[in-house]
Amino acid sequence: MVRTLLVxxxxxxxxxxxxxxxxxxxxxEPQIDQAIHFxxxxxxxxxxxxxxxxxxxxxxxxxxxxxxxxxxxAALGGIFSxxxxxxxxxxxPIRPRDLSVLLATAGFFSIALVPSLKYPANPPSxxxxxxxxxxxxxxFLMILVSIAILIAAVIIGRRLASRYGGWTAVLxxxxxxxxxxxxxxxxxxxxxxxxxxxxxxxxxxxxxxxxGTQLVLWATIGLSFGALxxxxxxxxxxxxxxxxx
Amino acid sequence: MSTAAQVFDPVYRPISxxxxxxxxxxxxxxxxxxxxxxxxxxxxxxxxxxxxxxIHEFVHDGRHLLGFPCH
Numbered sequence: 001m002v003r004t005l006l007v008x009x010x011x012x013x014x015x016x017x018x019x020x021x022x023x024x025x026x027x028x029e030p031q032i033d034q035a036i037h038f039x040x041x042x043x044x045x046x047x048x049x050x051x052x053x054x055x056x057x058x059x060x061x062x063x064x065x066x067x068x069x070x071x072x073x074a075a076l077g078g079i080f081s082x083x084x085x086x087x088x089x090x091x092x093p094i095r096p097r098d099l100s101v102l103l104a105t106a107g108f109f110s111i112a113l114v115p116s117l118k119y120p121a122n123p124p125s126x127x128x129x130x131x132x133x134x135x136x137x138x139x140f141l142m143i144l145v146s147i148a149i150l151i152a153a154v155i156i157g158r159r160l161a162s163r164y165g166g167w168t169a170v171l172x173x174x175x176x177x178x179x180x181x182x183x184x185x186x187x188x189x190x191x192x193x194x195x196x197x198x199x200x201x202x203x204x205x206x207x208x209x210x211x212g213t214q215l216v217l218w219a220t221i222g223l224s225f226g227a228l229x230x231x232x233x234x235x236x237x238x239x240x241x242x243x244x245x
Numbered sequence: 246m247s248t249a250a251q252v253f254d255p256v257y258r259p260i261s262x263x264x265x266x267x268x269x270x271x272x273x274x275x276x277x278x279x280x281x282x283x284x285x286x287x288x289x290x291x292x293x294x295x296x297x298x299x300i301h302e303f304v305h306d307g308r309h310l311l312g313f314p315c316h
Contacts, residue, residue, distance in 0.1 A: 001262055002270045028310040055302040068285045068307020075281040082271050089261025096259060112312065121312035124305075128316070135314040136291035210310050233259070 005081045008228055009221075013077020016220035017070035024069060024213045029061050031123055031206035038198060039125035069213070077221050080107060084225070092158070097230035104222020110150040112214040115142040118185040121210035123203065127193045135191055145184055153177040286313040 036057070040050055055064060084103055088096065119139045127135065157173030164172070194203060286308060288294060289301035301308075301315075308315050 002267055006270060006274055024307070024310045029306065032306055032309060054298055055305070060302065060306050064303045065306040065310070068304035069311065071281050072285045072307065072311055075278040075285075078274060078278045082267070082275060085262050085267055086264075086271075089259045093258055099259075116312055119314070121309065122315070123309060124316065127314060132314060132316065133291045136287055139312075139314050140287075206309075210312050213310050214312065 002082075002085050004232070005085045005229070006078055009077040009079075009081025009084070009225060010074045011077070012221055012225045012228070013073040013075065013080070014070055015073075015224060016077060016217045017073025018066075019220050020073060020213045020217040021066045021069045023216045024065060024209065025061070027212060028206065028209035029065070031202050031209055032061070033057075034199070034202045035123035035125050035206065038202070042125065042195065042197075069217075073217055073221070076107070076217065077225070080104065080221055081225065084229070091154075095230065096233050097226040100226025100229060101222045104218045104225075106150055106154075107222075108215060108218035110146040111143055112211065112218065114146040114150075114181055115139065116207070116211060118142055118188060119191060120207050122194075123206040125195065126198060126203070131191070131193065138188060138191065142185075142188065146181060149177060149180050149184070153180075286311065290315060 043050060080103065084100060087099060087103060091099070094102070119135070119142055153173045153176055156176060157169045160169035160172055163169075284300060285304050289298055290308075291314070305315070
């Protein structure tokens with residue numbers, strides 16, 4: 001059972017990665033090219049030569065991008081399927097299809113959207129190499145904290161639901177989540193390493209493209225994993241039913 | 246294991262997988278999959294398992310677009 005779910009999660013993740021790659025290629029690469037152009041101009045203006053090329057731009061934007069996004073999709077899909085395997089039957093009477101979409105929404109929120117409000121994605125030439133260690137630590141800390149607060153909010157919401165009903169419970173848990181996340185993001189140090197001359201529209205469109213890429217990834221995982229698992233479990237129930245008759 | 250009560254029960258009750266069956270998968274598969282994300286997201290950036298910059302440069306565009314800190 002777990003094996004089937006894990007394999008399905010990873011295959012669905014690969015599909016999600018391929019779709020996200022198409023999205024990233026169309027909407028993200030133009031911004032990366034412009035950012036690299038900006039970086040080269042800045043280096044030339046400072047009297048430095050261009051950066052040594054280890055991997056060509058053609059490889060980076062095709063095979064490299066595809067490998068990164070598909071590998072990440074497969075890994076996220078696999079982890080998603082394990083979380084799904086744990087949540088199934090433990091979070092109340094939710095159909096597999098609905099549970100899958102809910103979990104993927106939770107994943108997009110806590111791993112992509114909420115952390116990006118404090119530490120948004122940055123195009124090349126934004127971010128100083130000497131601060132990469134603290135920036136990486138803060139980014140992963142932000143993801144861990146937002147997952148933890150989301151889980152806490154869901155547990156609190158479920159407790160409240162029996163007393164106040166679903167609508168009020170979701171509202172209170174949602175407000176609690178926003179308040180605590182707001183507090184955490186206010187306390188964590190701000191990182192702003194955007195060069196003053198960097199074009200604002202390129203930065204904005206790059207960040208939109210980054211969120212879009214991650215949205216495609218999570219939406220594909222949630223919808224296709226849910227549809228496949230719903231059909232599979234219904235088949236198993238029917239088979240069990242016909243045997244018992 | 247489907248009983249008449251279950252078949253005619255309109256409330257959906259999904260099966261749950263016992264924690265003992267789940268745990269080894271979560272530990273082993275979970276670790277390997279997290280390692281994959283580490284290689285795409287952070288290797289040869291904040292920390293390095295391999296020397297050089299080839300992995301970093303190869304996954305460069307994906308790392309930026311997936312929102313990981315880079316450079």
